[in-house]
Amino acid sequence: MIGALVEYLSLIIILIFILSMSVKIVPEYERAVLFRLGRLVGVRGPGLFLIIPFIDRIEKVSLRTVVVDVPPQEVITKDNVSCTVNAVLYYRVVEPDKAIVNVERYHLATNQLAQTTLRSVVGTAELDEVLSEREKLNQTIQQIVDETTNPWGIKVISTEIKDVVLPTEMQKALAKQAQAERERRAAIIQAEGEKQAAQLISEAGRILSEQEGALTVRMLRALTEVANSNNTTVLFPVPMELRSLFPATQPAGEKKE
Numbered sequence: 551m552i553g554a555l556v557e558y559l560s561l562i563i564i565l566i567f568i569l570s571m572s573v574k575i576v577p578e579y580e581r582a583v584l585f586r587l588g589r590l591v592g593v594r595g596p597g598l599f600l601i602i603p604f605i606d607r608i609e610k611v612s613l614r615t616v617v618v619d620v621p622p623q624e625v626i627t628k629d630n631v632s633c634t635v636n637a638v639l640y641y642r643v644v645e646p647d648k649a650i651v652n653v654e655r656y657h658l659a660t661n662q663l664a665q666t667t668l669r670s671v672v673g674t675a676e677l678d679e680v681l682s683e684r685e686k687l688n689q690t691i692q693q694i695v696d697e698t699t700n701p702w703g704i705k706v707i708s709t710e711i712k713d714v715v716l717p718t719e720m721q722k723a724l725a726k727q728a729q730a731e732r733e734r735r736a737a738i739i740q741a742e743g744e745k746q747a748a749q750l751i752s753e754a755g756r757i758l759s760e761q762e763g764a765l766t767v768r769m770l771r772a773l774t775e776v777a778n779s780n781n782t783t784v785l786f787p788v789p790m791e792l793r794s795l796f797p798a799t800q801p802a803g804e805k806k807e
Contacts, residue, residue, distance in 0.1 A: 571603040581646040582608040593646050611646035615707060618661050622715070623669050631677045634715040639664045639695070645703030653702045660699055664709070667694050677716075684711050 576582045576595030584591040585607045594608070601608065622636040641660060643649045649656045671691050672680055680687065688709050696706035 568603055572600050574599055574601055574608060576610065579614050580610050580612050582610050583646050583650045584608050590647060590651060609650050611643055611649055613643055613646070615640055615642045616657065618657075618664065620661070620664050620668055622713075623665060623672075625669050625672045627672065627677045627680060628674055629676045632717060633672075633677070633680070634713075635668060635672050635680070635711060636713055637664070637668050637691070637709060637711045639709050640707040641695075641699070641704055642707065643703055644705045648701065648703030656702055656704060659702070660695070660704060663698055664691070664695055667691050667698075668711075672711075680711075680714055687711060 574582060574594070575598050578596045580595060582594040582599075584594050584601065586602070586605060591606075618639040618641070620637040620639055622634045624632070625635050626632050639660070643656070653659050668691060671687055671694070675683075675687060688711060691711075692706050692709040695709065699706060
């Protein structure tokens with residue numbers, strides 16, 4: 551009797567053990583790649599599913615976006631300038647079976663590919679492009695990495711160049727260049743302002759000379775401004791209109807008829 555009870559208990563424990571090995575639960579953000587006797591069967595999940603113990607084997611793959619910080623890379627640009635560049639890579643697995651079957655350690659493979667692509671792309675650009683056209687370089691890097699990782703079932707979402715570190719001598723040279731550019735723009739703006747002021751003054755002079763009494767009104771306004779200042783000497787100009795009150799003078803050599 552006791553022996554039979556032990557056998558039943560042992561059988562129940564074995565059944566529970568086998569059942570626990572057969573039942574698998576995969577969360578929403580993961581998928582399970584199922585192998586049966588070494589052959590790929592398919593992808594399971596999310597949720598609950600059953601496998602055959604000791605025959606089936608699963609590999610879980612996360613579908614969440616992975617953020618990889620690409621280490622700083624020493625790069626020589628197209629115009630022979632040495633600089634250090636680092637970047638950040640965003641990617642996710644879209645086909646779990648390819649990520650397991652077609653490549654070993656796909657996270658490491660994608661990271662290494664991003665490093666080599668970063669060096670090669672930046673090396674084909676000049677320093678000005680690296681500093682001012684990062685968006686263009688980001689798109690080029692993303693396209694190359696995405697095309698290469700496509701057979702691995704990986705989708706590259708974005709690639710961003712973070713920092714470009716230049717040697718101290720190059721930083722000083724760029725600072726001088728920027729200062730010279732600012733001075734050039736300031737000189738151009740000042741020249742444009744002086745040109746516009748000269749044109750306005752010329753236009754104002756023409757209008758005042760054409761309108762009778764305009765100079766007198768302008769003189770009276772100027773006298774009002776002078777009277778409000780602390781000057782003790784005032785020059786009173788004679789209006790040009792007063793010339794009409796005097797007879798016209800003749801040259802010394804001419805006689806009246």
